[in-house]
Amino acid sequence: MSYLSQITSPTLLLDEKICRNNLKKMALKAKFQGKKLVPHFKTSQSHEVGEWAKEYGITEITVSSIKMAEYFCGHGWENIHIAFPFNPLETKKLSELAKNQSLSVQLINEAVTEKLAKDLDYPVGFFIEIDAGYGRTGVEVSDFGLIEAILRKAKSTDKLRFKGFYLHPGHTYYTADKAKIYEESLAALNMLKNKYSTEYPKLVTRLGDTPGCSVMEDFGDVDEIGPGNFVFYDMMQVNLGSCKREDVAVALAVPVVDIKKERKEILIHGGGVHLAKDVLMEPDGSKNFGEVVILNENGWSIPFGRSYLKSISQEHGIIKASDELLAQVKVGDLLGILPVHSCMTADCMGGYLSLNGEKIDHAESI
Amino acid sequence: MSYLSQITSPTLLLDEKICRNNLKKMALKAKFQGKKLVPHFKTSQSHEVGEWAKEYGITEITVSSIKMAEYFCGHGWENIHIAFPFNPLETKKLSELAKNQSLSVQLINEAVTEKLAKDLDYPVGFFIEIDAGYGRTGVEVSDFGLIEAILRKAKSTDKLRFKGFYLHPGHTYYTADKAKIYEESLAALNMLKNKYSTEYPKLVTRLGDTPGCSVMEDFGDVDEIGPGNFVFYDMMQVNLGSCKREDVAVALAVPVVDIKKERKEILIHGGGVHLAKDVLMEPDGSKNFGEVVILNENGWSIPFGRSYLKSISQEHGIIKASDELLAQVKVGDLLGILPVHSCMTADCMGGYLSLNGEKIDHAESI
Structure with missing residues (x-):
């Protein structure tokens, strides 16, 4: 049974493979230059991610x-x-x-x-x-x-x-x-x-x-x-040139609750209490609170046409949707949102769901 | 023993008297006009605040x-x-x-x-x-x-x-x-x-x-x-003219960890994971993430000269301090911050401390 069938409300997904790849790349880079890598764990705040990090030779952390x-x-x-x-x-x-x-x-x-x-x-x-x-x-x-x-x-x-x-x-x-x-x-x-x-x-x-x-x-x-942030990366880091969209290891799964085709808007359950309110500016001056990805049984894929959260309030999010997205989405579907600032999103959510459907701990969940 | 002696880290204070006054005023206004008041409880998310509300004739709520x-x-x-x-x-x-x-x-x-x-x-x-x-x-x-x-x-x-x-x-x-x-x-x-x-x-x-x-x-x-928000109010509502500073019922108590007198800056432990990142703009274009109040044994008082949080990150906050504040504060003191958006701050903090030193529940704390 897919992890997707467990989700009925906003849920933070963690892709272990991407996360391990981020850890491995930074660990190798540090090793190659003879530097000790002491990652800042305020991003994941998770024992399980800590265990993965140990496999790449990390012995000390920062909080x-x-x-x-x-x-x-x-x-x-x-x-x-x-x-x-x-x-x-x-x-x-x-x-x-x-x-x-x-x-x-x-x-x-x-x-x-x-x-x-x-x-x-x-x-x-x-x-x-x-x-x-x-x-x-x-x-x-x-x-x-x-x-x-x-x-x-x-x-x-x-x-x-x-x-x-x-x-x-x-x-x-x-x-x-x-x-x-x-x-x-x-x-x-x-x-x-x-x-x-x-x-x-x-x-x-x-x-x-x-x-x-x-x-x-x-x-x-x-x-x-x-x-610290490299363990998950996020849209802010994509914008800064630190990584590619494909390197972002977390996505907020959100239910679609309404669609306004004529306005090209999709309303989701997912807002400031889930994502936090960090924001990027689009070239046209509009705000971007996170970018849409398409969820599938193995995780998520990045659509060709960009869609993003143009506004959020406490629990509401409104997506400015591409035609491609509008053509395929319906009320009751789940979408993924790559967060602007993954440390803050993880802190708001206080836990993760793996792509195997297992819970992953976060310091806020105890 | 004062509630203040219990606090060693960022703690959300709730002044019951102010909160009850906000509930009472809105209940009377509704009653006077023959309207039913059904408050939105996404602000407090608290059973205890619910019990106070019942005393003013409130029988239904919104979430x-x-x-x-x-x-x-x-x-x-x-x-x-x-x-x-x-x-x-x-x-x-x-x-x-x-x-x-x-x-x-x-x-x-x-x-x-x-x-x-x-x-x-x-x-x-x-x-x-x-x-x-x-x-x-x-x-x-x-x-x-x-x-x-x-x-x-x-x-x-x-x-x-x-x-x-x-x-x-x-x-x-x-x-x-x-x-x-x-x-x-x-x-x-x-x-x-x-x-x-x-x-x-x-x-x-x-x-x-x-x-x-x-x-x-x-x-x-x-x-x-x-x-909804009226139960606590906040600095955004003060700015909108909905209330006065004296009507804000919650303040984040934060420890002072460093002072840079020459820059007129005070560093506190208190950032985005505590306050959320809602922001107001000052007339000079600078940002304001919350306003400083002076804590005392009975709650807080509003200083004559304004001081406010000019920047925050995940855990850090930097106060732009008035001369009056700089003259009285030292490292290890506690200050209060009136939040910009109290619903979000309460959701981040997931609980309150009363001015009697008792814990008050929040939905996020269960």
């Missing part, structure tokens, strides 16, 4: 909250890195988890370093997050005063172990010239490594973002890469 | 999916209306639920009417949804052919009971002249009522949207009103 770290604790990871400026209100929780799991956090100010130095009962690693132009978080690359203040506070305890410098060049999402961003990011990390490696000979540098890691062929002298 | 209807079944509601063009794949589920709970659905085409007529085992009410200019869903107001085709199919069974016409004038969200939209919507519903009330003497008309129901003082001849 974005202590809640997510807790979910992955005790599942055989050599280290779990929480890539978020540490929230000092969660110090007790961190200390509890660190008793039985190797963990690392990100530090960007003295206040939190001091709090951890004072209150941790078990050792935790830390990266100093560096901002080399993205402007979201991190210590500015030239702010040696702050870097050294953090290192000094950390030295006051044996519970904080400096691992190195972490840089998320998120501006690759907004800038065409990703090579230039990588050049600057790598230069920043190299400079810091040279400056501090006498005192900390084991320090490593880590750089991670899917657009950059997907298109760059040379990661220079960085030690580790940490992209 | 937006069968999953949400299932959550509310058996909790003493005289009827639960599923205000979404019915998804025929869920016919079996609907029939099961209808065994023990009075339910109604929305119909807008023949295909689904036929499916229900054929497969329902227990009676279900239905509204025909009318589109009088919003353009999202519904039968066009002048499409009597389609209205009559639906009524004809429904007559072929005793399991489908026609309740009347439902109209969601969602374009009040985008149009300054809400009075004009109401005039047109009421005229459409009156025309339909006059046309079909000979054959269906008990038919009712229902109109519902928060901006309109909040600002209009005269609902004309409509029988029932069905707003």
